[in-house]
Amino acid sequence: LSNRQEEDLEEEAQMHDEPERPLKRLHLRSQGGQVSPLVNSSSHNLDGSSSERPKMEEDELPKSHFQQQPQEIMETPQPIQQTISPELNIVNKGKKPLLPRIDSLEKRSMSDRESHVVHIKEPMVESDIALLPKQKVPNTRVLIKPKDEPFDDKFNSDIPDYEVPIAVIHPDPCKVGYSVGHDSVKKQDGPEIPASQCLGEGNRGDGALAPLSERETNCTLATIPEEPPPIVEIASLPLGEEGSIKRIPTPDVLGRSSPKDTLDMEDREENLSLSPHSSNGSVHIQCSPAVAEHLSRLPQALNGLAGHIHASKKITKSSCAGSEPEKELEDPESRNSCSLVVVPQYQISPSDSMSIHDVNDVSKGEEKVRIPWVNEINNERLPPFKYIPQNLVFQNASVNLTLSRIGDEDCCLACLGDCLSSFTPCPCANETGCQFAYTQGGLLREKFLEECISMTHDPQRYQHLYCRECPLERLRNGDCLEPCKGHLRRKFIKECWNKCGCSKKCGNRVVQRGITCKLQVFCTSEGKGWGLRTLEELPKGAFVCEYAGEILTNTELYDRNLEKNKSGKPAYSVLLDADWGSGDLNNEEALCLDATFFGNVARFINHRCLDANLVEIPVKVESPDHAYYHLGFFTTRVVAAMEELTWDYGIDFEDHDQPVRTFWCRCGSKFCRNMKRSNRSRSASIAR
């Protein structure tokens, strides 16, 4: 056996042994035998490692493959070899990127750049009162104006109604490990509803955090709102063991319950509920001592509430029925009564809060449409992260979004109404060859889409840009700077924006309007973890979502990944390197997106080798250059309702020169690049 074969066998064995791990490192496929990065918008890994992309046979090409010769320059320029004195800027600041918090004041000076972007300060682990981005932070601004105007064209105007998702199927409660999130209870005055409604981060029930001052108020007992929602959901409680915690209505609902309902409740051995509404910023937790004890035994990492529950003595049937709740609360220690315990909200750590996801809408109202999540496979719940619909600057990224930077050639001051319907395309179509990227139906123009798909299928055929001093190499190689491996020169979409004269309903504003199709986050059955699927049929060329996350410099991402690699944490990052080779970039200008802590629904899109049904396309919205851009996902073909949405990460499974190991691909594609490795390993074992 060759060394390589042995390596493969070893690796395969290891990967099979390992439990499912989140993305460690997404890699760009190689460009002309060169490197391939992370989930990369064009070509590179942070370590600049490289690999060969599998060549497809012509007759194997997926349907959507662009068969014509691309119009782009096909030559791949030779990297400029030069002696470079490396500018070292690798500073691992000992970050602990677990729980990001916002701190608007401690950001870098804004004097040199005016940015319409919220800045997020370094993640913090220590504080239980770390702030989350929904809080009002002085001097911070949102990147893009809220999408407040509905678009009324044929495709996009289909704003889904806010109904309970049809695909939420609750596992059989009799099965072992039945979780809190899948219970359901009878509403006093309504039909049965899923019990997985969520306790928002704040206790106001509208998803907004209470002001800090409110949250820091000392908790007082017995403040029960008049009309709390009857059912709430508790932070992640992966109760693998005797996990039979079930939820009950909040105390006041119990108070209104019929004796029969009450008895039903009492029949349950262990109950627990949270009341998300209170006037003093507290969370009311009701549980039996057994539950409380069980929770308190769980490690904090598993049980976000363990540290916050204080069980009092015993539950009596009458008090659980809410006969005299106020009286009971006056002195909970002094009687054998229901242990209604009040936990100030500030005692719920940000990680608890980030792990609470509304089963009906993972975006918590941040998107125009609700995005439900469902797990029909096991008891796992969504991992903790904070949903953001648009990118936010983490700290050092230089993102300059001032109006003054947008010249007349980059906007359409003279336009009115819908640019797409004007006879002569306005300057906003210049980026796409004087033809708009979108059709009047709100889809991508076929030819433009096919070119983008072809670029991701066969990047070697397209032009690459080479940095004189590649930001990736600067980080990766320190003193010994290697030549840039090249960055695929991407095709951009340019949308109309604030300086344009057209209407907000202009057809050249698609990505900035956000998600309009019906999506669902679900647990995949193939062992890929969570995934994203569409609940409705999508036409070819439809915009699905953009990849939203924290905008990091690639130095910041590199530092984070060092930490992650040590801790084995997943990485959800993409490089915005579509323009990296066109000039000399300093470290603040080499940007990436990281959706690990703050991200949108795109963080759930799984990888599929080659014939994925989504393609990522760089989109310029508010920035005239290509240094910062959005990454939009569009369908490569018609996608049926309930089909999983996938994207080719550009991972090179052959690349062993990576700081972190990639995952074992279960994409199921006949073009799977990982399968080839697997086949090779099998033949090696036969030879043995």
Ligand SMILES: C[S@@+](CC[C@H](N)C(=O)[O-])C[C@H]1O[C@@H](n2cnc3c(N)ncnc32)[C@H](O)[C@@H]1O
């Ligand atoms: C960006 S995340 C996608 C969402 C992820 N499945 C989750 O549960 O959060 C990337 C991670 O998903 C998993 N994944 C994505 N595509 C996969 C595939 N084709 N096969 C196996 N795992 C995959 C890997 O663990 C990868 O690290």
